[in-house]
Amino acid sequence: MSNDVIAKKRKNRTSTGLRTGRWTPTFFVLPAVILLFLITIVPFIIELILSLHVYEFTSLADPQFVGLQNYVDVLLHDARFWNAMKITFIFIIGAVGLELLLGVSLALLLNRLRRGRSLITSLLLIPVMIAPVVSGMMWFMIYDDKFGPLNYIIEIVSFGHFGGTAWLAQLSTALPSVMVVDIWQWTPFIILIALAGLQSIPPELYEAAEVDGCGAWQTLWNITLPMLAPVMVVGFLIRFMDAFKLFDVVYLLTRGGPGSATETISFYTYLRGFKQFSIGYTAALAFIQLIVIIFVSKLFIGYLQRQRGEEVA
Amino acid sequence: MRERKDRPITRIIIYAILLLALAFFLFPVLWTFVTSFKTQKEFFSYPPVFVPQQIDLHNYIGAMIPPPDGRNGFKSLMDSGIVALGTTILSMILGAPAAYSLARWKTGGDDLSFWILSTRMFPPVAAALPLFFIFQKLKLLDTYYVLILANTIFVLAFVIWMLKGYFEDLPTELEEAALIDGCSSFRAFTLIALPLVAPGLVATTLFAFVFTWNEFLFALLLTRRAVRTLTVMVPSLVGGHEILWGEIAAAGIVAIIPGIVLALLLQRYLIRGLTLGAVKG
Numbered sequence: 017m018s019n020d021v022i023a024k025k026r027k028n029r030t031s032t033g034l035r036t037g038r039w040t041p042t043f044f045v046l047p048a049v050i051l052l053f054l055i056t057i058v059p060f061i062i063e064l065i066l067s068l069h070v071y072e073f074t075s076l077a078d079p080q081f082v083g084l085q086n087y088v089d090v091l092l093h094d095a096r097f098w099n100a101m102k103i104t105f106i107f108i109i110g111a112v113g114l115e116l117l118l119g120v121s122l123a124l125l126l127n128r129l130r131r132g133r134s135l136i137t138s139l140l141l142i143p144v145m146i147a148p149v150v151s152g153m154m155w156f157m158i159y160d161d162k163f164g165p166l167n168y169i170i171e172i173v174s175f176g177h178f179g180g181t182a183w184l185a186q187l188s189t190a191l192p193s194v195m196v197v198d199i200w201q202w203t204p205f206i207i208l209i210a211l212a213g214l215q216s217i218p219p220e221l222y223e224a225a226e227v228d229g230c231g232a233w234q235t236l237w238n239i240t241l242p243m244l245a246p247v248m249v250v251g252f253l254i255r256f257m258d259a260f261k262l263f264d265v266v267y268l269l270t271r272g273g274p275g276s277a278t279e280t281i282s283f284y285t286y287l288r289g290f291k292q293f294s295i296g297y298t299a300a301l302a303f304i305q306l307i308v309i310i311f312v313s314k315l316f317i318g319y320l321q322r323q324r325g326e327e328v329a
Numbered sequence: 330m331r332e333r334k335d336r337p338i339t340r341i342i343i344y345a346i347l348l349l350a351l352a353f354f355l356f357p358v359l360w361t362f363v364t365s366f367k368t369q370k371e372f373f374s375y376p377p378v379f380v381p382q383q384i385d386l387h388n389y390i391g392a393m394i395p396p397p398d399g400r401n402g403f404k405s406l407m408d409s410g411i412v413a414l415g416t417t418i419l420s421m422i423l424g425a426p427a428a429y430s431l432a433r434w435k436t437g438g439d440d441l442s443f444w445i446l447s448t449r450m451f452p453p454v455a456a457a458l459p460l461f462f463i464f465q466k467l468k469l470l471d472t473y474y475v476l477i478l479a480n481t482i483f484v485l486a487f488v489i490w491m492l493k494g495y496f497e498d499l500p501t502e503l504e505e506a507a508l509i510d511g512c513s514s515f516r517a518f519t520l521i522a523l524p525l526v527a528p529g530l531v532a533t534t535l536f537a538f539v540f541t542w543n544e545f546l547f548a549l550l551l552t553r554r555a556v557r558t559l560t561v562m563v564p565s566l567v568g569g570h571e572i573l574w575g576e577i578a579a580a581g582i583v584a585i586i587p588g589i590v591l592a593l594l595l596q597r598y599l600i601r602g603l604t605l606g607a608v609k610g
Contacts, residue, residue, distance in 0.1 A: 034501055035505075036433075036508075041436040044430035044434075045427040045431065045436050045437065045441070048426070055482050056456070059456060059460050063458060129347075136347055139354070140350065141599065142589055144588075145588030145589065147543035147588065149545040153361075153567060153578075154360065154361045162375065163377060164377070168376050200354065204354060209603075212608055257450050263454060281452075282453075285454045285455065286454050289454070290457075299459075302456075316607075320446075
C-alpha cells in the first residue's frame with residue numbers, strides 16, 4: 017500500500033517534469049529532430065518511390081513506374097534473395113547462438129575468480145571496439161592457406177595430418193570462417209553484459225538455495241540462468257539487428273563467395289545496388305529488410321519500455 | 330558478491346580455460362602487431378615467423394607517408410579524424426539539448442524518443458542508396474560533409490538516447506532551485522545539468538568518435554578519392570597487385586588504437602554504450 021503511494025508520487029514528479037516556458041522543450045529538441053528528419057525520413061520516402069520503379073542506373077531509359085512489381089520479384093522470383101536470407105539466419109543461429117553460449121559460460125567462470133578478474137575482463141574486451149573491417153583483415157592473414165598461422169598450428173597439433181586448408185575458398189568452410197570472426201569480436205560483449213547480469217542477482221537468492229540444500233547445478237538452472245535471461249534477451253536482440261547489417265567482414269574476407277556461400281542480406285543488397293546499379297530493385301530489397309528490422313526493434317523497444325516501467329514502479 | 334570456496338583443482342581448471350580464451354581473443358591483435366614489423370620475405374615464409382628479425386618502423390613509415398614511396402596513410406588518418414570529429418561535434422551539439430528536453434519535459438512523449446532510437450536500427454546499406462542519390466544531386470559525394478551527415482544518422486540517435494539516460498539519472502532538485510532563483514531553462518541546462526553529467530558526456534563523446542572512426546560502409550559507398558578513411562584504406566590495400574602485408578598490418582594497428590584505448594579506459598561505460606542503456610551495469 018505505502019509502496020504504491022511512493023510509486024505514484026515518483027511517477028507524478030517525473031511526468032510533470034521541470035517547470036519551463038511553453039515552447040522551450042520544443043525549441044531544445046527541434047534542431048536534432050529537423051536534422052534527423054532530413055537524413056532519415058526524406059531518404060526513405062525517396063527510397064520508397066524508387067522501389068516502385070524499374071530503374072537501371074546503367075541504362076539510359078528513364079525510371080518506369082511498375083507499382084509493386086519489384087517487391088513481387090524479390091519475394092517470389094529471386095532465389096538469391098532467399099539464399100541471402102537463409103545465410104543470414106544460419107549466421108544468426110550459429111554465430112549469435114555460440115556467442116551467447118560461450119559468453120555466458122565464460123562470464124560464469126570469470127565471476128568465480130577472486131584474483132585477476134578485472135585484468136582478464138579488460139583484456140577480453142579488446143576485440144569489441146575494433147573496426148569490423150580491420151578484424152576481417154586480421155583474420156584474413158590468420159586464415160591464409162599457405163602462410164597463415166592457423167594452418168601451421170593445426171599441422172603441429174595434428175602431427176602433420178591436417179593443414180593447408182583454404183578456409184575462405186571452400187564451400188564447406190567459408191561461412192563458418194566468417195562466423196568465427198563474428199564470434200571472436202562479439203563474445204566479449206556477451207561476457208560483459210552477462211557479468212553485469214550476474215552481479216545484479218541478489219545474494220539472498222543463493223543463500224536461500226543453500227539453506228534449501230540445492231546443489232551447484234540446481235542453483236545454476238533454477239536461479240542463475242533464469243535471472244540472467246532478461247539481459248540475454250537484450251544481448252540477443254542487439255546482435256540479431258547487427259547480424260542483419262553484417263557487411264564489413266564479408267566484404268574483406270570473401271566478397272560473398274565462394275559462389276554465394278557467404279552472401280548475407282546486406283552484402284546482396286550492396287551487390288544489386290552498387291555493383292549492378294539496379295536502383296528500383298535494390299530499393300525494394302532495402303525496404304523489405306527495413307520491415308524486418310522495424311519488427312525486431314519494436315521488440316527491443318518494447319522490452320526497454322517494460323523495463324523502465326518496472327524501474328518507476 | 331558471494332564468496333565461494335573452490336577446490337584448488339577446480340580453480341586451476343577455471344584459470345586454464347580462461348587463459349585459453351584469452352589466447353583466442355588476443356591472438357589476432359598480437360599477430361597483426363607482430364606482422365606489422367615483418368619484412369615481405371618474413372611474411373611469405375613457412376613455418377610462419379613468430380618473432381621478426383628486426384623491430385623497426387619501416388612498415389609504419391611506408392604505410393603512412395604519401396605516394397609514390399608510401400600508402401598515404403597519414404592522409405587517411407586525418408580523414409578518419411575529421412569525419413569522426415565532425416560527426417561527434419555535430420551530434421553532441423544537437424543531441425545534448427534534445428536529450429535534456431526528452432528527459433526533463435518528456436517532449437513528444439515516448440513516441441518521439443522511440444522514433445529517434447529506431448533510426449539507429451536501420452541497416453546502413455538500406456540507407457546508403459537514397460543518400461547516394463541525394464548527395465549526388467547536391468554534388469556532395471566524396472566530401473567530408475556527406476560522411477559526416479550520413480554517420481550522424483546513427484551517431485545522433487545514439488547520443489540522444491545515451492544522454493537522455495544520464496539526465497534521467499540526475500536528480501532534478503538543483504535545477505528546480507535554480508529555476509526558483511530566476512534562472513532560465515537554458516542556463517539551468519548549460520550551467521547546472523551539463524556539468525553534473527560530465528562523466529557521461531565524456532563517455533558518450535568518445536563512443537560517438539570511435540563508432541564513426543570504425544564505420545566502413547558509408548565511407549566505401551559515398552566517398553572515393555578526395556576522402557579516404559582508414560577503414561577504406563585497409564581493404565583497398567588488400568585488393569592491390571602487390572600485397573604488402575607488413576604495411577597493411579601497420580595501417581590496421583593505427584586504425585584500431587582509438588577503439589582499444591576506449592575499451593580499456595572506459596570499461597565501466599562500455600556496457601551502457603553498447604546496449605544503448607538497456608543494461609546499466
